[in-house]
Amino acid sequence: MKIAVLGAGTYGSYVINSLIEKYPDAEITLFDVGDKNVKSEEQIGFYSKLKKAMYKGLTDGRFFGYGGASDKWGGQLLTYTDNDYHHPDAFMQGVINIDKARKDEMLAKFKIENKFPENHVSNELFTKTGVWLSALHRNFFHWFKIDKRQQVKIMNHSRVVRLESKNGKDIDAVVYTDGKSESKASFDYYFLTSGAFESSRILMSSGMMPEKVHFSDHLSMKVFKIKGSTVIGNEDFVFRMRGTSLITKRMIGEVTDVDADGKVAQKDYSFYVHPVFNLKFPFFVVMKEVLFKHHFELKYIWTALKDIPHCIAFAWAILAKRRMYVMDNEWFLYIDIENPSLESYISLSKEKDAFGVQGLDVYYDAGKETEFVFNEAKEDAIKHLTACNVKYDVLAEEINVQTCEDIYHPYGMFDFKDMNDYFTRWNNMLVVTTGCLSRSGGINPTAAMLPVVDEFIEKHLPNA
Incomplete structure (x- = not known):
């Protein structure tokens, strides 16, 4: 069987x-x-143009080359359970079921495990513990030694332009370019794994998706400053070390929207509350630049030398105590919400990129519903912090979509009815992106799709 990835x-x-x-x-x-x-x-030569509001999911959130975004990724290997959604649709319920069944198998491929229980800490919130892959070993391409596999022929510098299909169900060929001329190749089966936005561009260019592809993402705001212990109730939220990976914890909740008459509208939006440490620690900020952005300047050495006492304390905490150092015993809680607006979308632009391929126009919207979801999430967090006698300052009374951070978790680009629809939408192709998810929930959803890949390859790959 000849397969194209x-x-x-x-x-x-x-x-x-x-x-x-x-x-x-x-x-x-x-x-x-x-x-x-x-x-x-920008470096690879792709083109996208923001047409409305603020959104950096394309310019700052996607990367190209061996390992792609995993090379820069600061995300965690988190999956879904029955706690994540009050009313999951049939497709998301399928993802949940597969995650529960295959999570341990997936994590084992990275030589890690996650046996931490999810605990309901209040009526509104539960905790989820995750493993943050080592900054030194998170590039999936290198981790799985793809360039060493004899079964794999690598076609680098090959930009996929479009897919050819006579009936919309069977992929007949992939058309690709080196920037000078187009070529074509045919295979028995195709896996489209070019990222949420680029995969959608390929499908739009192939006539296999609408001219406007809607999507959503998380919005993040720094909301609370806490001076004191990292313990909230019976849970300690400080990051801990396991090998060179980090064990992290967050609180997750869900807001149910109401209509103008105050009746439940059955629209649920997830949020999560997560700790961020050392925002005022220059050495820690520099270290993240080096590890996550692979960016180094000589002035970084001077930054470390200027603050030797804190640097020593940081090293002692990591190496001896195996936990994250918390500078001046001060830390912050961010609230990240699913953007409830249905008006964000991408479309093919008239402008072309460095490869002569149409780029993407990006329209990002955060409506009034966003304020409702944020305020409800904040109140749930305040209720829990108060009940646990945590001393805090509120830094953001309302959400400001112009200053909130983009988290680069795009989702909601497809409308799969259930898992069978997802597996069979095309006869000889599977699209694997976070854009396939109808909800992102309270996690970075990347790892949630990995067990789904294993389920498909083991049980549903045609003619294998």
Whole structure:
């Protein structure tokens, strides 16, 4: 069976590893626009134009080359359980079921485990503990040694332009370019793993998605400053070390919207409350620049030397106590919410990028519903902090969509009815992006799709 994987990033690398585990004789061709040097949208030559509001999910959130966004990723390997949604649709219920069944198998591929229970700390909130992959070993392409696999032929500097299909159900060929001329190749099966936005662009350019593709994302605000212990109730939220990975914890809740008459509208929006440490610790800020953005300047050394006492305390906490250092015993809680607006979308732009391919216009909207969700989430958090006798200052009384942070968790780009619809939407192609999810919930949803990949390859891959 000849298989094409379109994108060498987070999902493409995982798909290839899972394919070879199940079918060691598979013939796999991997297409990627980049190479071993991971680049941003601007560096690789892609084009996107923000047409409304503030959103950096494309310019700052997507990367190209071997490992893609996983090379820069600061995310955690979190999956869904029955606690995450009050009213999941049929597709999300399918994702939950697969996550529950295959989470341990997926985590084992990264030589980690997560046996931490989820605890309901109030009527509105529960905790979820996650594993934050080591900054030194989080590139999926390198972790799975994709370039060492004899079954894989790597086509680098190959930009996927579009897919060809006569009936919209069967993919006949992939059309790709090196920036000078187009080529075409056909395979038995295709995995489209080029990221949420680029995969949607490919499908729009192929006539397989609407001209406007709606999406949503998380919005994040720094809301509370806490001076004192990292313990809230019976839960300690300080990051702890396991090997070179971090064990992190967050509180997750869900807001149910109401209509103008005060009646439940059955629209649920997730939020999560998570700690952020050392915002005023220059050395820690510099270290994150080096580890997550691979950016180093000589002045960073001077930054460390200027604050030797805190640097020593930081090293002692990490190496001896195996926990995150908290400078001046001061830390912050952020609230991240699912953006409830239905008006955000992307469309093909008239402008073309460096490859002569149409770019993307981005329309991002955060309506009045956003204020409602944020305020409800804040009140739930305040109620719990007060009950636990935590001393805090409120830093944001209301959400400001012009200053809130983008989290780069795009979702809601498809309308799969259930898991069977997802697995069979195309006869010989599976799209693997967070954009396939109808909800993102209270987590970085990347890892939630990995067990779904394993389920498909093991039980549903046609003609395997």
